[in-house]
Amino acid sequence: MKKEDIPQDPSALGKITKEICYAVDETGKYGTALSNGWEVKVSALDKAWQDVEQRIAAARQRVSDKEASPLLFFMELHVMDIPIVAAYTGFWKWQVKKHLKPSGFDKLSESRLQKYADLFEVSIQDLKTMKAHET
Amino acid sequence: MKLDFQHIQSAHCENGVTTSLLRHHGVNQINEPLAFGIGSGLFFIYIPFIKINNGPAISFRTAPGLIFKRTCKALEIPVERKKFRSKAEAEKVLQACLKAGQPVGCQVGVYYLTYFPKEYRFHFNAHNLIVFGKEDDNYLISDPVMEVATSLSSYELERVRFAKGAFAPRGQLYYPKEKRIVTTEQIKKGIRTGIKRNIRDMLHAHGNIAGISGIRYTAKRIRRWRDKLGLQKAGSYLAQLVRMQEEIGTGGGGFRFIYAAFLQQAYEYHGLDELAEISKEFTKSGDIWRSAAVQAAGIYKGRLGSQSDFNTMSDFLYQSAEIEKQAFIALSKIKWPA
Numbered sequence: 361m362k363k364e365d366i367p368q369d370p371s372a373l374g375k376i377t378k379e380i381c382y383a384v385d386e387t388g389k390y391g392t393a394l395s396n397g398w399e400v401k402v403s404a405l406d407k408a409w410q411d412v413e414q415r416i417a418a419a420r421q422r423v424s425d426k427e428a429s430p431l432l433f434f435m436e437l438h439v440m441d442i443p444i445v446a447a448y449t450g451f452w453k454w455q456v457k458k459h460l461k462p463s464g465f466d467k468l469s470e471s472r473l474q475k476y477a478d479l480f481e482v483s484i485q486d487l488k489t490m491k492a493h494e495t
Numbered sequence: 496m497k498l499d500f501q502h503i504q505s506a507h508c509e510n511g512v513t514t515s516l517l518r519h520h521g522v523n524q525i526n527e528p529l530a531f532g533i534g535s536g537l538f539f540i541y542i543p544f545i546k547i548n549n550g551p552a553i554s555f556r557t558a559p560g561l562i563f564k565r566t567c568k569a570l571e572i573p574v575e576r577k578k579f580r581s582k583a584e585a586e587k588v589l590q591a592c593l594k595a596g597q598p599v600g601c602q603v604g605v606y607y608l609t610y611f612p613k614e615y616r617f618h619f620n621a622h623n624l625i626v627f628g629k630e631d632d633n634y635l636i637s638d639p640v641m642e643v644a645t646s647l648s649s650y651e652l653e654r655v656r657f658a659k660g661a662f663a664p665r666g667q668l669y670y671p672k673e674k675r676i677v678t679t680e681q682i683k684k685g686i687r688t689g690i691k692r693n694i695r696d697m698l699h700a701h702g703n704i705a706g707i708s709g710i711r712y713t714a715k716r717i718r719r720w721r722d723k724l725g726l727q728k729a730g731s732y733l734a735q736l737v738r739m740q741e742e743i744g745t746g747g748g749g750f751r752f753i754y755a756a757f758l759q760q761a762y763e764y765h766g767l768d769e770l771a772e773i774s775k776e777f778t779k780s781g782d783i784w785r786s787a788a789v790q791a792a793g794i795y796k797g798r799l800g801s802q803s804d805f806n807t808m809s810d811f812l813y814q815s816a817e818i819e820k821q822a823f824i825a826l827s828k829i830k831w832p833a
Contacts, residue, residue: 361747361782372614377642379743380506382528382752384778390528390756392506392746394642400792401741405614407734407795408548415549439548439606440660444618447659 362386363393371397372405412439423490429465430490431456434480437492449475497628500598502637502644506746506753507556508623510536511639512600513563515625519598521674522570524682527746532757533569533682533689534562537750538696540705541713547661548617550735553713555749557696559621559662563600563669565692569685570677576669582653585666589626592670598627598637602667604658610638610645615743620662626652640743679764686761687831694827697819707820714812721805730795733808737788737795748781751819755781769829776822780815787811 361383373379378394385391419436422428435445442460446453451472458464459476468476470484477487486492500519505511505527513530531537538557545552556562560576567574579585592599604620605611628635633646647655656666700706713736720729740749758774790808793799 361752361778361785366747372612373743376610376612377640379640380504380746382506382746382756388775390752390759390774392527395747398741400737400788403792403796404734404737404741404788407731408550408617408738409614411549411731439617441549444660447663 363391366393366395367398367400368396369399369402371402373397412436420490426462429460429462430487431465431476432460433490434476434482434487434492435460438480445479448479451475496593497630497635498593498596498598500625500627500637503639504642505639507531507536507744507750508639509559509562510534510753512623512625513566515637515639516563516598516600516671517567517570517572520572520671522572522677524677524679525566525570526760528753528757528760529682529686530562530566531750531753532693532761533685534564534566535689535692535696536562537693537754538706539709539713539749541709541716542704543716548735549731551732553736553739555740555745559602559623560669565689566685567671569688570675570681572675572677573672574669575672576667578664579666582657582666585656585668586649586653589668590629592668593626593629597670598625600625600669601652601656602662602664602669603652603655604660604664605655606658607651607654609647609651610636610641618658618660620658620660620664683764686764690761690826690829694823697823698827707816707823710812710816710819714809714816717809717812718805721800721802726794726800729805730797733791734795737791740784741788748784751777751781751784751815765831767829767831769825773822773825776818776825780818780822783811783815783818787815 363383363385366381366383374396378396380392381395382390383393415436419428419433423430423433442453442456446456459468473484473487477484480487503511503515505514510527510531514525514527517525536556538555540554542552564574577588589599601624603622603624604618605622606616606618608616625637626634627637632649634649634652635644635646637644656664658664697706703712720732724732741747746753755774755777758770758777762770787808790811794804
């Protein structure tokens, strides 16, 4: 990459910090220069978040249809998966899997619900009613 | 308490932490490309049976922690690395280090990293930063990808140090144990060892998913993504490939440009013409990786989508694989003076 080809497109990162790129000058020698962002990367990141949004919407629907417990919605909202939820809460993966079903979720004790509520930073009431705080 | 420490911005976090910590310990010659090259950072791996954020697990660099470890070892600098079970203990050791005047490298997760833009906060646990002081309840942070130093409250720092999931940092901290003067001879030797190890990793890795064969394997899979996954999901997979290749940290072209910069410096140290020539090959490969990213963007933005577009994408990878293969073969043929 040549220095003059370093992209300077607006990006989410660019608002906070510019990033270093390695590129050659006219004599072919390497040096660093700052880049504001690259449209190709911005759209890749957008695509990733679109996918996340879709998964959240699908989860919300499945919870409303009583096919899954509200945990599924919060898990997707926090871009987590079962191993991550298990690691943060201290439950086993098979337990989390069970709690992701409405039948398993309904049987949870207050203290266990609290663990999930702490992880997702909501009250138990909000956890049950799938009410998320906008962040 | 604020240590006398200079924040240096770099492309990649682990290179940056390695460079800054070693400079702090008197290794004035070190810079990002040297740290990357001596640590044999260049790599490629596609792990088909693991999913990351519901997409393919692809990496353009070697495993987290290795660059620091190898570079320090090559320069004969002893290293301390600790993991913790207890959060209190982790903070106690961190404070003791700071009190002793020692800036500390920490492995952290980015999901709860408050100064990062929200768009970048996935559950990625192999980020690195340096803690170099504490004022009131705030730790002073030198994050190599940021232009300036920043800070985190003690709660925020504890939270990222004990992020969970793949590569969970478990409070991990590390630092060089003593100040050492490093000679030009040592750097030259480190460069040579680093290149040889990188030849081994890229040309002779076991199996077919790592190194040059890993790139070819990925190229082969991409041809099938359209039919196998459908256009939507194939687009998401390609977007993930591009993010791993270009996102903060790689210096562009999946670290290929940093490696080319390293080879130029290697040429300055060793004076072997081959090194300068082979550097150009890595620039070429990096440029092809970037063309591949543009092609991928066409697909995930919906502008392209036919099978021949996927074939073009795949061909870019085959091209890079071939260039890098020849470049590493050329590197392996260099006759190093004794």
